[in-house]
Amino acid sequence: MIDKLKRLIFPPRCAFCRVLLAENEKHVCAKCAQKPYALSRPKAYKGAFYKNALAAFVYEGEVRRALHRFKFHGGLHLAEFFAEKMAEKLQQTDWEFDLIVPVPSHFSKQYKKGYDHALLLAQHLSRLTGVPCKQLLKKTRRTKPMYGLRVSQRRANIMDSVACVQAVEPRYKRILLVDDIITTGCTLAECARVIRDAGAQEAYGITAAGIK
Ligand SMILES: [Zn+2]
Structure with missing residues (x-):
């Protein structure tokens, strides 16, 4: 009703x-x-410190516009849609994870946007998979937007900008990191490095969309 x-x-x-x-x-x-983007083949984003990362969609065309609506134009309801597609993608893998952790946005950026997109996606994914979600990571300093930076610059930009708020409990050995977009995997790699330093053994990554 x-x-x-x-x-x-x-x-x-x-x-x-x-x-x-x-x-x-x-x-x-x-x-x-x-349309093909709904069936887009998962691409693996290889990187340091995490085992594997996947995106539900390729970041182009309608997907790109939908993600922009989600991020900048109040399309909050799209979080559920993207999370469902991410969950479907996860079902096609043999990954096992005990905890879902969103990639942190800087608090001032969050404040400006009003909400935290990675957290929203992570919360929906937690509900869909039954795996708990915790905000274990936080940004410790402001970073420049990654857009237009070379890989080496991206690494320098993100290095030591993320911290784990507490040690990872032993029951959470395998972590699934969640973000909206993956480009080179530099941010994911840094989050994986930090969370493994804090006690996790393995990290995976899933995002709504990824650069081809
Ligand atoms: Zn349509």
Whole structure:
């Protein structure tokens, strides 16, 4: 009843093309569900300190626009959509993890944006997978936007900018790090390094989208 009312007041639109959804459609319209990006093959982002990382989508076209709506234009409901796709991607792997940890945004950036995207995705993923979620990592200093930086500059930019707020409990040996976008994997590698220093044994990464 409440869902029906919600649909009436806020008719759900396709995450990609924004058409109004039919009652049997969820998040994405039938037409967009057929498009290749919905089926985009997982690419593995190899990097130091983490075992493997995957993105649910390639960061381009409609996906890129949807992610921008999620991040900058109040498309909060899209967190659920992206998290579902990330969960589907995880199901295709043999990864095992005991704890979900969001990649931290700097508090001032969070404040400006109003909410923390990686945390939102991590919380939805936790609900979908039944694996607990903890905000174990925090930024310790401001970093420059990664956009346009070379890999060596990215590494220098992120180095020692993340800290673990407490030692990782022994029952959480394997950590799944969650972020919205993966580019070179530098941020993920730094988070994995820090969380392993704090006691975790393995780290994986999953993001909503990744640069091809
Ligand atoms: Zn559509």
